[in-house]
Amino acid sequence: MRSRYRIEIEGIVQGVGFRPFVYRIAEEMGLTGWVTNTSHGVLIEVEGEGEALEAFAGHLERKAPPLANITSLAKHSLPTAGYRDFTIRGSIARPDSRVLVSPDTAICPDCRRELLDPEDRRCGYPFINCTNCGPRYTIINSVPYDRPNTSMARFTMCTLCRTEYDDPADRRFHAQPNACEKCGPRLQFRLADGSVLPGDPFMLTVTAIKQGKVAAVKGLGGFHLAVDPFNAQAVRRLRARKGREEKPFALMVRDLETARRLCKIKERSEGLLASTESPIVLLDKHPDPGLAIAAEVAPKSRYFGLMLPYTPLHTLLMEEFDTLIMTSANVAEEPLCADNDEAQKRLSGIADVYLVHDRDIVLRCDDSIVMPDGNSSGRGPVVLRRARGFVPAPVPLPMSGDPVLALGPELKGSVCLTRGNQAFIGQHLGDLKNLETLNFLREVVAHLMDILQVSPKALACDLHPDYLTSRLVEEGGENPWEEGLPVFRVQHHHAHILSCLAEHGVNEPALGLALDGAGFGTDGTVWGGEILLVDGTRMDRLGHMRTLWMPGGDQAVREPYRMALSCMVECRGRKDALKLAPVLFPEVPEGDMEILSGFVERRTNGMMTSSCGRIFDAFSAMLGICLFTSYEGQAAIELEMLTDPSVTDTLPFSVDFDRDGTAIVDLLPAFDAALDLHLAGEPLERLGGMFHRTLAAALAQALSACRETLNASERVQESIPMGGGVFQNAVFSEMIRRELSGRSLRPLLHRTVPTNDGGISLGQAVFALEALRKGF
Ligand SMILES: [Zn+2]
Numbered sequence: 043m044r045s046r047y048r049i050e051i052e053g054i055v056q057g058v059g060f061r062p063f064v065y066r067i068a069e070e071m072g073l074t075g076w077v078t079n080t081s082h083g084v085l086i087e088v089e090g091e092g093e094a095l096e097a098f099a100g101h102l103e104r105k106a107p108p109l110a111n112i113t114s115l116a117k118h119s120l121p122t123a124g125y126r127d128f129t130i131r132g133s134i135a136r137p138d139s140r141v142l143v144s145p146d147t148a149i150c151p152d153c154r155r156e157l158l159d160p161e162d163r164r165c166g167y168p169f170i171n172c173t174n175c176g177p178r179y180t181i182i183n184s185v186p187y188d189r190p191n192t193s194m195a196r197f198t199m200c201t202l203c204r205t206e207y208d209d210p211a212d213r214r215f216h217a218q219p220n221a222c223e224k225c226g227p228r229l230q231f232r233l234a235d236g237s238v239l240p241g242d243p244f245m246l247t248v249t250a251i252k253q254g255k256v257a258a259v260k261g262l263g264g265f266h267l268a269v270d271p272f273n274a275q276a277v278r279r280l281r282a283r284k285g286r287e288e289k290p291f292a293l294m295v296r297d298l299e300t301a302r303r304l305c306k307i308k309e310r311s312e313g314l315l316a317s318t319e320s321p322i323v324l325l326d327k328h329p330d331p332g333l334a335i336a337a338e339v340a341p342k343s344r345y346f347g348l349m350l351p352y353t354p355l356h357t358l359l360m361e362e363f364d365t366l367i368m369t370s371a372n373v374a375e376e377p378l379c380a381d382n383d384e385a386q387k388r389l390s391g392i393a394d395v396y397l398v399h400d401r402d403i404v405l406r407c408d409d410s411i412v413m414p415d416g417n418s419s420g421r422g423p424v425v426l427r428r429a430r431g432f433v434p435a436p437v438p439l440p441m442s443g444d445p446v447l448a449l450g451p452e453l454k455g456s457v458c459l460t461r462g463n464q465a466f467i468g469q470h471l472g473d474l475k476n477l478e479t480l481n482f483l484r485e486v487v488a489h490l491m492d493i494l495q496v497s498p499k500a501l502a503c504d505l506h507p508d509y510l511t512s513r514l515v516e517e518g519g520e521n522p523w524e525e526g527l528p529v530f531r532v533q534h535h536h537a538h539i540l541s542c543l544a545e546h547g548v549n550e551p552a553l554g555l556a557l558d559g560a561g562f563g564t565d566g567t568v569w570g571g572e573i574l575l576v577d578g579t580r581m582d583r584l585g586h587m588r589t590l591w592m593p594g595g596d597q598a599v600r601e602p603y604r605m606a607l608s609c610m611v612e613c614r615g616r617k618d619a620l621k622l623a624p625v626l627f628p629e630v631p632e633g634d635m636e637i638l639s640g641f642v643e644r645r646t647n648g649m650m651t652s653s654c655g656r657i658f659d660a661f662s663a664m665l666g667i668c669l670f671t672s673y674e675g676q677a678a679i680e681l682e683m684l685t686d687p688s689v690t691d692t693l694p695f696s697v698d699f700d701r702d703g704t705a706i707v708d709l710l711p712a713f714d715a716a717l718d719l720h721l722a723g724e725p726l727e728r729l730g731g732m733f734h735r736t737l738a739a740a741l742a743q744a745l746s747a748c749r750e751t752l753n754a755s756e757r758v759q760e761s762i763p764m765g766g767g768v769f770q771n772a773v774f775s776e777m778i779r780r781e782l783s784g785r786s787l788r789p790l791l792h793r794t795v796p797t798n799d800g801g802i803s804l805g806q807a808v809f810a811l812e813a814l815r816k817g818f
């Protein structure tokens with residue numbers, strides 16, 4: 043019997059070739075009706091025999107195009123309308139938009155083939171794309187996703203491009219950025235003074251890089267600085283100009299084969315490298331690499347951060363080079379450069395030449411960073427920096443409510459805007475310590491509000507009163523959100539735990555572990571090694587790392603030897619610590635040690651902290667691994683990099699409850715013992731392994747002890763949600779996972795939401811949703 047279905051589909055279904063796909067299967071199955079884009083997604087009416095209609099609905103979900111992501115599919119039966127054919131109809135606009143914008147995606151195999159095919163009309167054209175690939179999020183001004191709402195609006199399609207665009211059977215049917223050499227964006231080569239040089243912009247750039255110059259190359263979400271990684275002098279010049287002493291640079295490699303020559307790669311990592319998200323993947327360096335990359339590219343690191351060419355321009359560049367440094371073009375922690383003239387201004391003194399083009403980047407978006415194995419036990423890939431390729435794909439939430447906006451933390455900033463039961467985490471913003479980054483935050487919020495068509499009803503920010511984001515909330519100004527909204531201030535580590543729970547779809551009370559560098563505590567001290575009982579907006583601090591003095595306050599973060607000295611004063615007393623200090627820290631003037639140890643003894647000039655990050659710093663510095671840092675987390679990273687993870691011995695530690703019943707995890711006995719071992723010549727690799735294992739064992743014991751103190755009436759999860767920058771440490775994550783499993787506790791670690799502060803905004807948003815629900 044003939045019948046008619048009306049099918050409504052929501053999710054990422056626009057700009058990904060969904061309507062041609064529907065058209066094709068309807069034609070193949072001999073069904074009639076129509077398909078159209080709406081502001082909710084895609085609407086289909088289809089007529090035919092009952093069985094064929096069921097099969098059609100099944101195909102929609104199972105055979106959807108690669109970039110489509112269906113979040114809901116609803117079908118209703120209707121009386122037949124007598125459609126005679128199947129057509130693609132024009133878009134229907136509705137007031138409340140729910141359609142999702144696709145993230146930017148890497149060049150697809152078809153476009154790549156055409157790009158390199160001398161017979162193809164787009165051979166060598168650096169802006170080739172189709173419905174399966176290309177820019178989306180970074181070129182959209184507003185929804186619906188139609189060409190006039192993108193930065194392609196100024197380019198009028200030539201007849202050939204227009205024909206493809208209009209043909210439902212074509213791979214470029216309604217590919218909004220569709221273009222060719224004749225009608226689309228073009229490259230331009232500029233010198234540092236802004237003058238435009240005639241000639242082939244692409245080849246001029248290639249020549250400049252080969253001469254050791256620093257080239258600023260405009261990509262998908264912003265500029266990269268491209269430098270020859272085999273030229274040590276060029277790499278050193280880049281470091282000096284960028285003010286980046288030791289933090290590793292990312293490399294773009296031509297293909298998987300080149301990646302395999304540089305790094306040890308498992309099959310799963312190959313999939314990650316070649317994925318549509320095309321992130322930077324942190325991979326173990328090959329012990330005997332087939333290519334002589336300059337040591338200055340990634341000093342003291344076990345990893346190379348590798349990515350494959352993900353735009354056609356990159357693909358062409360990588361035909362000329364097998365490996366290139368491609369590092370984000372920004373100054374220190376300022377946001378990425380995206381506009382041609384702005385880049386020229388801000389990169390002055392850094393870049394020698396510029397390869398630019400005339401397709402505007404509406405919104406900047408950095409490269410994402412992924413670690414293929416969060417630990418060796420197959421936790422799978424872990425996102426460390428969530429940006430291009432991932433944003434703005436939603437995170438499904440275990441709760442719903444009015445839209446809320448979370449402004450995130452200070453370092454590794456990101457925002458999070460919710461709509462119903464979906465959370466949209468914006469791209470990595472950088473450190474929110476300057477006006478540029480703050481303005482970038484406003485841009486991202488305004489853009490998210492626009493493409494999601496929502497306006498937040500409440501705000502969330504960090505508890506820290508001095509963060510720029512906290513002040514943004516108070517002082518108002520040029521903010522895209524309404525003034526006078528309710529504001530919820532969320533404790534940093536509370537947000538970490540909520541974020542981890544939300545990513546795993548859990549909305550129940552849980553005992554969590556938050557380990558990171560620093561967050562403002564509810565008692566006004568600096569936290570960072572916390573065992574928290576979290577139940578939505580409620581949080582109890584059941585345990586923490588023993589507090590230590592940070593002599594000189596924040597200066598101790600940049601000079602980890604200060605934390606080592608602090609630990610030594612606590613273990614051995616000031617006199618003995620001062621005797622050992624010149625042996626351990628020959629670079630530090632003895633007078634400084636005298637003063638700093640006095641701070642520790644008298645508890646002056648500094649602050650108390652329970653930070654786990656500072657414990658890592660102290661241990662790293664005490665072993666002489668890293669006394670001074672030039673980037674965040676350096677001392678801990680360098681300790682992890684040389685640690686032997688197979689070590690099973692532990693050092694002494696204690697877990698005790700203080701008078702208030704709070705569990706205190708004390709690692710000072712471990713420092714005391716390790717100091718003797720170190721002075722006796724114990725290898726650093728072994729000491730590192732013992733330290734990691736001891737910390738994991740101590741925390742697992744404390745978590746068990748805290749669980750036992752809980753009232754039987756408390757309905758607490760078996761799982762232990764964990765969050766904070768310390769869990770970026772793959773060696774430690776694996777050890778704590780095993781320790782917890784050994785105690786029948788189920789560790790819950792982040793996957794697609796960063797475990798570092800990049801994931802804080804999600805936790806803050808969850809807090810605000812819960813607070814609104816409770817009517818706070
Ligand atoms: Zn394509």
Ligand SMILES: [Zn+2]
Binds near residue numbers: 201204223224
């Ligand atoms: Zn054209």
